[in-house]
Amino acid sequence: MLKEDILTIAGKPFTSRFLLGTGKFKNKKDLADAIEACGAQIVTVALRRIDLERHEDNIAEYIPRHVTLLTNTSGARNAQEAVRIARLAKASGCGHWVKIEVINDSKYLLPDNVETVKATEILAAEGFVVLPYMYPDLYTARALVKAGAATVMPLGSLIGSNQGLKTREFIKILIDEIDVPIIVDAGLGAPSQAAEAMEMGAGAVLANTAIATAGQPALLAKAFAQAVEAGRLAYLSQLPQQKNTASASSPLTGFLYE
Amino acid sequence: MKITINGTPKELAHVSYLSDIVAQFCQQPKNIITEVNGQIITSPHWSHTSIKEGDTIELVAFVGGG
Numbered sequence: 135m136l137k138e139d140i141l142t143i144a145g146k147p148f149t150s151r152f153l154l155g156t157g158k159f160k161n162k163k164d165l166a167d168a169i170e171a172c173g174a175q176i177v178t179v180a181l182r183r184i185d186l187e188r189h190e191d192n193i194a195e196y197i198p199r200h201v202t203l204l205t206n207t208s209g210a211r212n213a214q215e216a217v218r219i220a221r222l223a224k225a226s227g228c229g230h231w232v233k234i235e236v237i238n239d240s241k242y243l244l245p246d247n248v249e250t251v252k253a254t255e256i257l258a259a260e261g262f263v264v265l266p267y268m269y270p271d272l273y274t275a276r277a278l279v280k281a282g283a284a285t286v287m288p289l290g291s292l293i294g295s296n297q298g299l300k301t302r303e304f305i306k307i308l309i310d311e312i313d314v315p316i317i318v319d320a321g322l323g324a325p326s327q328a329a330e331a332m333e334m335g336a337g338a339v340l341a342n343t344a345i346a347t348a349g350q351p352a353l354l355a356k357a358f359a360q361a362v363e364a365g366r367l368a369y370l371s372q373l374p375q376q377k378n379t380a381s382a383s384s385p386l387t388g389f390l391y392e
Numbered sequence: 393m394k395i396t397i398n399g400t401p402k403e404l405a406h407v408s409y410l411s412d413i414v415a416q417f418c419q420q421p422k423n424i425i426t427e428v429n430g431q432i433i434t435s436p437h438w439s440h441t442s443i444k445e446g447d448t449i450e451l452v453a454f455v456g457g458g
Contacts, residue, residue: 159456
């Protein structure tokens with residue numbers, strides 16, 4: 135059933151609806167094992183200046199070739215810096231998929247929606263596949279789609295906080311009103327939270343910190359992937375609505391007295 | 393020759409081309425991305441991009457990120 139349930143982003147089909155971030159892993163083996171365990175077909179990476187004094191492993195070598203690399207513009211404080219990072223990533227030949235992340239607040243790490251729209255406009259026009267990370271606001275989401283975003287990635291809660299879907303009701307509005315896939319990103323700390331997002335109708339979810347900092351990252355990566363599948367199946371099943379009164383599961387009449 | 397690499401001033405001898413810088417500082421040049429004075433230079437052009445006194449060079453690579 136899931137084999138026919140394809141997530142399509144910019145014309146590219148994906149059978150996995152779980153995206154994995156690659157930051158904060160203790161070592162590259164944990165990362166490679168986590169990617170394998172969850173079967174993610176899109177993983178995010180970032181760009182940084184190399185350390186001139188110390189040799190560092192090339193992270194790309196730990197990511198299977200069939201996986202789509204999505205470069206995060208983390209570190210960008212405005213649209214101009216995000217555009218620069220995206221162009222650098224493209225120059226490496228590692229693809230043209232970019233997650234725009236523009237942050238200029240170091241306490242809450244909330245995305246700057248205005249700068250994100252600006253960067254999306256520029257990069258989409260240059261042919262990038264743009265997946266913008268954003269604060270879940272309907273007007274911004276519409277502006278992002280108009281600017282050429284392939285998906286919209288609203289935050290569930292603060293980056294790395296493991297608080298889950300604090301923005302649930304606003305993400306629901308985006309799911310109902312926006313025609314590109316909604317990928318819930320940031321703050322998901324447990325598989326149950328990922329399942330909740332998928333049950334609501336999210337197109338996919340992305341997790342990183344929870345998995346990278348777990349005692350056994352590969353195990354949690356697999357749990358997230360299974361939760362995403364379960365949540366997706368539940369959504370496709372057309373979940374019944376909640377009610378305020380009871381409704382018996384068993385027949386209430388006819389056994390002993392009637 | 394005095395140049396700036398990744399924000400750090402460096403005094404380097406025997407450097408003529410960008411490929412010399414990459415060879416000196418990058419043990420794994422694959423997937424290294426370079427900028428010279430704000431201009432992206434892709435790897436096929438490293439060996440004929442001259443480096444001159446005062447140039448500002450950026451060497452960046454992919455790292456883990458969410």
